[in-house]
Amino acid sequence: GAGVSQTPSNKVTEKGKYVELRCDPISGHTALYWYRQSLGQGPEFLIYFQGTGAADDSGLPNDRFFAVRPEGSVSTLKIQRTERGDSAVYLCASSWGQGDIDEQFFGPGTRLTVL
């Protein structure tokens, strides 16, 4: 079956612009995560959705970052007034959100470059 997909794969924008990054999770997965990964570092947790609601958004760095998942499937990460420091790979992951093992399935990521 299809895995987690993310679009676009690459996004180049100018400082101050608004960007939206999309994540299509595996069908049926109720849990969805967003991470950010800088070069040479591990993924950094941003936000977790259980269904439509953001159950944990403690990783969002500031109020320029916002994410939605209106129908409990596709999620969009929105970044306002982008800054050069926002440049990173943004990873999305999904999981069943239940059971003994929480295996997160990651997408390939969106590489965001802010000029």
Add this chain to the structure above:
Amino acid sequence: LAKTTQPISMDSYEGQEVNITCSHNNIATNDYITWYQQFPSQGPRFIIQGYKTKVTNEVASLFIPADRKSSTLSLPRVSLSDTAVYYCLVGGRSGGYQKVTFGIGTKLQVIP
């Protein structure tokens, strides 16, 4: 979240068994231990998860001592395609949700 410590890098020859040890001295009672593998330009991939003792699947084994303050990922007979970064994660579970923190991981280089 419990902090983890693992070697920054390791080298191994093809065909050898590789053991990567992770320290997590402050692990909490409800924390699980999970290992992920990441290749360049890809998202991490789940390898194995455990709570205590030993867990084995088709790709790896995870050894967890009784005090759970460390864990060892064992990869049998590595090949060149096992060259990747390996992350040890510790996090509690609540309703299927495991909040985890990725460190910088262990970069494993398999040598022919």
